[in-house]
Amino acid sequence: MGFEAPRRLARALGESGTWLGRLPAITEETVARLGLEVERVTEPGGRSSLVLLVRLPDATPAALKIAPPSASPALERAALRHWNGWGAVRELGAPGAGDALLLERLHPEVSLRSLPEAKALLEAAGIVRRLWVEPPADHGFETVAERTARQARALRELDDPLASAALDAREELIADPGQGEALLLHGCFRQGKVLAADRVPWLTVGPDPLVGERAYDLARLVRDRVEDLIAAASGPSVARRRVNKLADSLEVDPERLRKWALFRAVESGMRAPARQAESSLEFASWL
Numbered sequence: 001m002g003f004e005a006p007r008r009l010a011r012a013l014g015e016s017g018t019w020l021g022r023l024p025a026i027t028e029e030t031v032a033r034l035g036l037e038v039e040r041v042t043e044p045g046g047r048s049s050l051v052l053l054v055r056l057p058d059a060t061p062a063a064l065k066i067a068p069p070s071a072s073p074a075l076e077r078a079a080l081r082h083w084n085g086w087g088a089v090r091e092l093g094a095p096g097a098g099d100a101l102l103l104e105r106l107h108p109e110v111s112l113r114s115l116p117e118a119k120a121l122l123e124a125a126g127i128v129r130r131l132w133v134e135p136p137a138d139h140g141f142e143t144v145a146e147r148t149a150r151q152a153r154a155l156r157e158l159d160d161p162l163a164s165a166a167l168d169a170r171e172e173l174i175a176d177p178g179q180g181e182a183l184l185l186h187g188c189f190r191q192g193k194v195l196a197a198d199r200v201p202w203l204t205v206g207p208d209p210l211v212g213e214r215a216y217d218l219a220r221l222v223r224d225r226v227e228d229l230i231a232a233a234s235g236p237s238v239a240r241r242r243v244n245k246l247a248d249s250l251e252v253d254p255e256r257l258r259k260w261a262l263f264r265a266v267e268s269g270m271r272a273p274a275r276q277a278e279s280s281l282e283f284a285s286w287l
Contacts, residue, residue: 003027005050006043013048019068023050027066030100036064042108046206053105061105062092072208073099075141079184079209087130089197089205106203112191117225120191121242124221125249127204128189135184135211144185144212145174151267158270162284166266169259178256181213189217191224215252219260222246226279236286243287262287 003024005013013020027050031038036054042063049067056062067073080091080101094102112120135141148170155163186193187208197203222243229235243261247254262284269280 003041003050003052006041008047009050011047013068023066027052030064030066030098033096033098034064034094034100034102036062038064048206051108053108056092063103063105063108065101065103067099067101069099073101075209076207077101078136078139079141079207082136082184083131083133085199085203086133087127087204088207089195089203103205105198106205107196110196112194112202113225117228120224121221121246123202124189124191124194124224125246127194127202128186128217128221129250131186131189131204131207132183132214132217135182139184139211141184142210143182144210144216147210148174148263148267155267155270160270162266162281163270166263166284170263173256173259173263178213178253182211183214185210185212185214185217187217188220190220213256214250215247215256216260216264218246218250218252218257219264222257222261223265223280223283226283230279230282239283239286258287 005020005023010020030036031052031054035057037059039053039055042051042053048071049065051066052064054062054064065073067076077091080088080103081093084090085104089106090104092102092104112123115123152167152170155167186204187210188206189204193206194202194204222239229239232238240258243258244254246252247257265280265284265287269277269284271277272280
């Protein structure tokens with residue numbers, strides 16, 4: 001069968017034309033090398049990888065994830081192996097997989113976004129709490145300070161009040177590290193990254209792992225379903241209550257969470273397509 005990139009992936013990685021052009025061949029070679037039977041390509045799929053539902057040689061259902069080198073699949077594998085299925089999808093450790101990830105089969109069509117908002121946030125809090133563990137001794141993960149320093153360089157080139165506010169918030173957070181947490185973080189945790197599973201109800205997928213404080217990991221979750229918030233007159237007050245509620249339930253400093261939510265919303269908005277940018281920046285203005 002053909003393994004063309006789904007349109008969503010092709011749009012997101014349009015600048016990576018060389019890798020996208022090689023993707024069908026990479027996928028065919030990986031499937032053959034691992035002796036997999038392909039059922040289908042997941043659609044619409046993610047914006048950074050091709051995911052196929054497959055069966056192992058013994059007919060066990062699994063998923064095969066193929067991502068470009070820029071997505072750092074080796075770091076994702078390292079994080080998944082360290083979690084070893086605790087709150088996250090289990091990496092099956094197939095010899096010969098190369099940069100591809102062979103994962104336990106989840107239900108990609110059912111995420112936490114299928115639940116009512118209050119229930120989804122409760123479940124999300126329970127999942128993300130499990131991920132916050134000590135990193136491996138010799139890990140190669142970025143720290144929050146390192147990642148946000150790279151992102152801050154782009155914001156400094158902008159003459160924008162929100163960008164300035166986000167930069168000020170980051171500087172305050174880095175200058176005063178609070179409890180100095182250095183935990184393994186998911187990196188892009190949100191409701192859409194938590195899928196229905198069989199061995200437990202929910203497991204997270206697609207980490208962009210780094211090491212740092214818990215408030216940073218919650219900052220993207222705070223912005224979930226932002227379109228619904230913007231459509232409601234009470235959106236600003238609901239957003240602020242969400243910050244306080246998540247901070248309280250997970251014993252995180254609400255002011256640090258607010259500042260990281262501000263920084264991450266602005267940083268994301270400044271590089272996103274127009275529609276997503278407007279939503280992220282309006283959310284940031286409420287904080």
